[in-house]
Amino acid sequence: MNLTPKEIVKYLDEHIIGQKDAKKIIAIALRNRHRRMQLPKELQEEIIPKNILMIGSTGVGKTEIARRLAKMMSLPFVKVEASKYTEVGFVGRDVESMVRDLVNASLNLVKNEYREKNRKNIDFFVEDKIIERLLPPLPKGASSEKQRDYEISSNKMRQRLRDGDLDDLKIEVEIRQTTQESPENLPPEVVKVQENFIKILGMGNKPVKKELKIKDAKDALRVEASEALLDMELIKSEALKKAEESGIIFIDEIDKIAVSSGSQNRQDPSKEGVQRDLLPIVEGSTVSTKYGVIKTDHILFIAAGAFHLTKPSDLIPELQGRFPLRVELESLNEEVLYQILTKPKHSLLRQYEALLKTEGVELVFEDEAIKALAHTAQIANEKMEDIGARRLHTIIEKTLEDISFNAKDYEGTTLHIDKKIIHEKLDSIIEDEDSARYIL
Secondary structure, three states, rough: OOOOOHHHHHHHOOOOOOOHHHHHHHHHHHHHHHHHHHHHHHHHHHOOOOOEEEEEOOOHHHHHHHHHHHOOOOOOOOEEEEEHOOOOHHOOOOHHHEEEEEHHHHHHHHHHHHHHHHHHHHHHHHHHHHHHHHHHOOOOOOOHHHHHHHHHHHHHHHHHHHHOOOOOOEEEEEOOOOEEEEEEOHHHHHHHHHHHHHHHHHOOOOEEEEEEEEHHHHHHHHHHHHHOOOOOOHHHHHHHHHHHOOOOOEEEEEEEHHHOOOOOOOOOOOHHHHHHHHHHHHOOEEEEEEEEEEEOOOEEEEEEEOOOOOOHHHHHHHHHHOOEEEEOOOOOOOOHHHHHHHHHOOOHHHHHHHHOOOOOEEEEEOHHHHHHHHHHHHHHHHOOOOOHHHHHHHHHHHHHHHHHOOOHHHOOOOEEEEEEEEEHHHHHHHHHHHHHHHHH
């Protein structure tokens, strides 16, 4: 998708309130990728992405900005937590597994794109399989008249199938069993050996007969149709290229692997070891995956952390240098929390209204009530741990708890949520700090 930085920020503004600096930096980073692809091949190789370090408390939108962008632009995206690599140190899950996760995400993305392009062919393949079960094929040497009648019957059956008239009818279909996915942290060499053993023992892709409703059989046969009609080698090759050129790896909680300068255990082998393991991947190296080798030189790395107990300068200098762009995200005040509840396209309040509408309950939040929700969330964040916009989920859930539980009793009614209801539900909890810690 060819969007200018202004257009990218405009899209993000529809879903995320504030954080202009962070949006601007990421928008420029993504636009630079597009610019790089317009250059001669030899110059492309020289231009490496400028990785980003986002600093800010939890719930201020660090992950959401990157996730939204990747989704909008159909880019391979994975989010990993740096802290999960510290627990195992050098044994167990290695840092290269984040690159393998990215390739898997890229493969699913490309596979879905090809499925969408070949939707008509896939649907036709599925219909043919189902019609074969409903109308057994004619024997060889059948007369032209019988063949004509069969074709007319087949076309009628196809139309009924498309209209959904046969969805509840049960048929027996043969479905190929897919082999179980190998654990993510296994090296590619081990995975290949495992796959070869499965082939030798004949355990993979065994057809299994199942009796399913036609609507369920369609979904099951679509997977088989994709395998039969799509060029999987081409998809794998394209997925590797997409991960290399457009992939984004979001490393959350990077502050957890920084070692504070005031710490007695400055040379923490687990934390510093993980930083040193991360370094070659962020710098640019080759990683083996079961789909082939991938270079990490042009993958965009976005690291994020709260840095309450440590500072970015507590990371090893080599790793600091690999994240040249730094942006500090603002904490959310009462006004921003109010805007989060009212401005985004699919704000939390719109979501709750839509959920209860399915039960015939019309929810109407008065403006004063929304301000009271924002104020309560702000007070809770000040009194306890500041968890940003995530506090709003808890506050709204607590406010609507009884209405949601007794939704059937309110069917066909319109409920007005005013500030009186907010105060009744939340004031006593907020005043009692011990209760607030457990409930909000």
